[in-house]
Amino acid sequence: MALAGALIALLLTLQPSPAAGGANGxxxxxxxxxxxxxxxxxxxxxxTVRCLINEERVARDLSKLARNESLQLAAKRHxxxxxxxxxxxxxxxxxxxxxxxxxxxxxxGGALAWEYAENTGCAPTAEAMVSSWMASRLHRVYLLxxxxxxxxxxxxxxxxxSLCEDGYTxxxxxxxxxxxxx
Numbered sequence: 001m002a003l004a005g006a007l008i009a010l011l012l013t014l015q016p017s018p019a020a021g022g023a024n025g026x027x028x029x030x031x032x033x034x035x036x037x038x039x040x041x042x043x044x045x046x047x048t049v050r051c052l053i054n055e056e057r058v059a060r061d062l063s064k065l066a067r068n069e070s071l072q073l074a075a076k077r078h079x080x081x082x083x084x085x086x087x088x089x090x091x092x093x094x095x096x097x098x099x100x101x102x103x104x105x106x107x108x109g110g111a112l113a114w115e116y117a118e119n120t121g122c123a124p125t126a127e128a129m130v131s132s133w134m135a136s137r138l139h140r141v142y143l144l145x146x147x148x149x150x151x152x153x154x155x156x157x158x159x160x161x162s163l164c165e166d167g168y169t170x171x172x173x174x175x176x177x178x179x180x181x182x
Contacts, residue, residue, distance in 0.1 A: 033127040037169035038157040045126060046153040052130040053143055062146055070107035071152025071174040079154035079172040088160040090118055116176035117142035122164035129171045148175045
C-alpha cells in the first residue's frame, strides 16, 4: 500500500503544472500560438493571446475573460505608443495613466465601480508572451484574478527597440471588471 502511494506521488510530481508551459502542459488548442507573432494578422494574434489566457484560467476553474472593444482599444494604443517611444512600461512619456487611457477608450462609461490591471511585454510568439506573464508572479496574479471579466489585447509587430530582440512583437493586455447600477 505504501509503495502504491509513493508511486502515485511520484507520478503526480512528474506531471507538468499548468504554470509550467501552458494550461495543457505545453499543448494548446489555440491557433497560431507558436507561430512568429509578426507573421500573424493582428486580429488572429489578439484572438490567440486571449485564447491562451483563457486556457490558463479554465485550467484553474476560473471563468473565461470576455473580449472587450474598449479595453482592446486601450491596449492597442498602448502597444503602439511603447514601440513609437521606445518604452516598455505601463506609462510612457507624455502618455495618460492607465485609468485615464481606459476611460478615454470608453470602458467606464456609466460604471459605479471598477478595477483594472495591465500586462506588457515583448516576445517572438503569443505562446512565449503568455508563458512569460504566467512565470511572473505579478502578471500571473492579474491574469488569474477571479474578479476580472473583460480583456483587451494589443500587439504591435515591432519590438521596443532598446529592450526587445529583433523579430519580437510588443504586447499589452488590459484586464478589468466594472459594475453598473442595478
